[in-house]
Amino acid sequence: MLILGGTTEARHLAEALAEDLAEGTATPETRRTLVTTSLAGRVTHPTLPPGASRIGGFGGPEGLADWLRSHAVDAVVDATHPFAERMSFNAAAACAATGTPLLALRRPAWTPAPGDDWHHVPTLAAAAAALPALGRRAFLTTGRTGLAAFAHLDATWFLVRSVDAPTAPLPRQTEVLLDRGPFSLEGERALIREHRIDVLVTKASGGSATAPKLTAAREAGIPVLVVDRPPVPQGVPVAESARAAATWVRARTRDA
Structure with a gap:
């Protein structure tokens, strides 16, 4: 399982999946969900989530596709910042090339309240x-x-x-x-x-x-x-919470 991280939602998802992996709480399916969170490395001292972490780019969509193949990744959650447009489209291309299920985790956008200009x-x-x-x-x-x-x-x-x-x-x-x-x-x-x-x-x-x-x-x-936010790549499903994303991951793991 690969999480493209750097957001609070990505960390919450990694925490939820780490709880699944805790001894005595995981199902046989979720116990196999070994989680790696990838961070871009733009922040000097990032808060690292539970599980494995990697920092730095993959080398474009081809490099990410190679990483997915070499690590036998079952599913990817793009939980990058809503404005990390290039990484999101690289993930969509890499997952399409490798047949890897992809979910975008995007927190709900703000909406104006009465009195806002x-x-x-x-x-x-x-x-x-x-x-x-x-x-x-x-x-x-x-x-x-x-x-x-x-x-x-x-x-x-x-x-x-x-x-x-x-x-x-x-x-x-x-x-x-x-x-x-x-x-x-x-x-x-x-x-x-x-x-x-x-x-x-x-x-x-x-x-x-x-x-x-x-x-x-x-x-x-x-x-x-x-x-305004850039769009999520066409055809990529979207979850608005770490809980919903964790449910999606568990379903992909059962199918893997």
Whole structure:
């Protein structure tokens, strides 16, 4: 069993399957489900899930297909970040080439609440184009990759939050905040207040760990620029929780 990880949901799935493997609790079928979680290696000190782990890329869809064959993988769960588009399509191609069942585990997307002022865009480049009309002091929470899309906006001041330090190119007026979620509502209120934020920029990642910023933005009456998710590869089934994904894995294991 291979989990393409890096998310909270991936870790919860690995934990659920590890419980299956615990002595005295696993069925004969699930006891055979040896779990490996693969991490991209973009975070310096990742939280490792139970079971085996590997860090780094596979070498494209062909390299992943070779890995699936050499490790006799029965099933794959793509539990990467909703914006890890390249890895998701590589997984779909590799699983199609090897006949390996594939499931996408995607947390539900956020939905606006009454009072929200959300502006949807398809890409980071589109977000950069729309940003100057919405505010001059931006709280940028799209992660440390992709900041080059905003580097030309010299008139906008940015508070950039990421787990690891971003690399150039960065916007000229940038303050970097290194932090890892989950984040509290009171903390997000304080950031918006203390830095005089007048626009929030975020990816439509979903999940509870970073959702308080949306509530804080609504309370402050500031607009939110939302980069929409890329689609899941066509034909790949989707589960919205680790529990549902674990049920799918157990069924694949019985069939293996």
